[in-house]
Amino acid sequence: MEDFSLRHDARQPAGGARKMAIVGVVASGNLEVLVERVVPERECLVEIRTTAEGFGAVWNAVVADFVDRYSPGGLKFSINDGGARPDTVSLRLAQAVRLMEVEQ
Template sequence: MQTISIDYPAAEKLSRPVHVGAVSSGDLEIIMIPLPGGSTATVALRTSVDGFDTIWRRVLDRFFAESALVAHYEINDFGATPGMVSLRLAQALEIAREDPDAGQTTTTGGAR
């Protein structure tokens, strides 16, 4: 298991916590917790596969360059591919931007 921590500058506010995915083979879990008054996105990543720092940084750099929310991102990875990671990040972002009154605040991402 490897732990990676990265911070990104962020401006967009997160209004409520968000949860997607699972620590399941080929999948990952993303937990987003709002950081009221903050100006960064703090990422704490744990991955079951060691030695992929460079690829993780590229995937995360690309995502946070476009859409960083002021939040603590906890990412628990169980061998997801970069494509899977990007999809889960996009899913978490979509839920974060949904109308809070429109429905549930967490999802496990439906079928697996």
């Protein structure tokens, strides 16, 4: 297992008012993303725990692209990863942001 966390500045706060959401499951090639509105609104924090070791650079790139695209300010993402491919990671992160925008 490998743990690391990535902190980014965000252009603007994420939309919606929901406090928490979760998507995905921890399985081979899949991951779960728990998202919480708990960090300052111009910041974004992504904490990753993954079974696939040595992919730090890939995570860096995927998360940087995600933050650039969605500007999820104020959100902390906690990830349990079962070795998902980068496109699956991107999909789940995007789903998590959208869920935070949905009325509850």
